[in-house]
Amino acid sequence: MHSTEERLNGTGATGPDAGRAPGDPASGAVDRIEVAGASKVYPNGTVALTPVDLTVRDGEFVSLLGPSGCGKSTLLRIIAGLIDPSEGGVSINGDAQRAFVFQDPTLLPWRTVDSNARLLLELENIPRAERDARVAEALEMVGLAGFEKSYPRGLSGGMRMRLSLARALALRPELFLMDEPFSALDEITREVMQAELLRIWQESGFTSVFVTHNLYEAVFLSHRVVVMSPRPGRIERIFEIPFAYPRTEELRSDPEFMRLSQEISDCLREVSQ
Ligand SMILES: Nc1ncnc2c1ncn2[C@@H]1O[C@H](COP(=O)(O)OP(=O)(O)O)[C@@H](O)[C@H]1O
Ligand SMILES: [Mg+2]
Known part of the structure; x- marks a missing residue:
């Protein structure tokens, strides 16, 4: 046990070496x-x-x-x-690949849900077809599929945070x-x-x-x-x-x-x- x-002990932490259960992402x-x-x-x-x-x-x-x-x-x-x-x-x-999410979802109010979700992919110059696939996948993952054409002002606080997560997840961060x-x-x-x-x-x-x-x-x-x-x-x-x-x-x-x-x-x- x-x-x-x-x-x-003041000189530093050691990584955990306790065995993780199979199926655990860190196993x-x-x-x-x-x-x-x-x-x-x-x-x-x-x-x-x-x-x-x-x-x-x-x-x-x-x-x-x-x-x-x-x-x-x-x-x-x-x-x-x-x-x-x-x-x-x-x-x-x-x-x-790193992605960040902060307390403030920092969405662009003039962009739709779909367009906000693809923002980081545009900045990374990901090709169009790949962007479409990744954004669809990310919106699906956070439960925003079907809301692509909505604007941030029409979303609840929880949905805005979902969109913020989707925008980051579209990067497929490690x-x-x-x-x-x-x-x-x-x-x-x-x-x-x-x-x-x-x-x-x-x-x-x-x-x-x-x-x-x-x-x-x-x-x-x-x-x-x-x-x-x-x-x-x-x-x-x-x-x-x-x-x-x-x-x-x-x-x-x-x-x-x-x-x-x-x-x-x-x-x-x-x-x-
Ligand atoms: N850019 C900055 N310049 C000067 N002091 C800062 C700056 N950012 C944070 N601090 C100070 O450093 C300390 C730690 O801040 P922070 O890392 O934001 O703490 P936490 O996230 O735990 O609330 C705080 O005293 C904060 O006021
Ligand atoms: Mg803080």
Whole structure:
């Protein structure tokens, strides 16, 4: 019996080597992301991140959890290659196609659903026929088939987020980086979107790094939950989430799910003091 968590000893996290069940997207996988000693001091002197080590395996679902301002977005942006760390580095195994989704769906109001979904493919100069196929597939995947000619203003918050996901999925990413994508949604829609995201992830097999400040969301979705401490941000502890995929709604009321959530909640409260 191995422990369901791993504690960091200050010199760095090790990748999980607990065996995954067959059918698990991360089963037997190689390392995909390696963050080594990455820190960030912004030009105004804010120390957002003290040196962080984190390894994410191919196909794994990892969440970064912590209070507002603890450096979650900074770490995600470093992994995404959107900003450079002040020290240390990140290596991505293979030239993995990356896609991002943020809290704000950032849709273009003058474009239809279909036209919004193909935006990134146009920027990547994907040929027309290929674009059509990929957009149709992505819209189908998020449940927006039939809404191609609608405009964003006619969509609910949940549907806008679906469209934002579809636009990113059309890239067929190997690495999917999400920064609080469901934070603006109501609780019910949010839970529906979590289940949808897991289904899409299992179908597509991408590696996910997901930022959230909602611990139940993190536990429901992830193989591992990385708890970060407030500024200057660092990794406090990494919890291994042992539940098999596919995960169902019943998991949310499972006693073990609640026990683990409570343990993570206690950890968050401790680090916030
Ligand atoms: N561009 C920036 N310049 C200066 N400080 C920043 C910048 N971006 C973020 N910060 C600061 O760095 C810290 C971590 O921010 P962030 O990574 O956005 O945290 P989180 O996503 O956990 O809320 C915060 O104190 C924030 O104010
Ligand atoms: Mg943030």
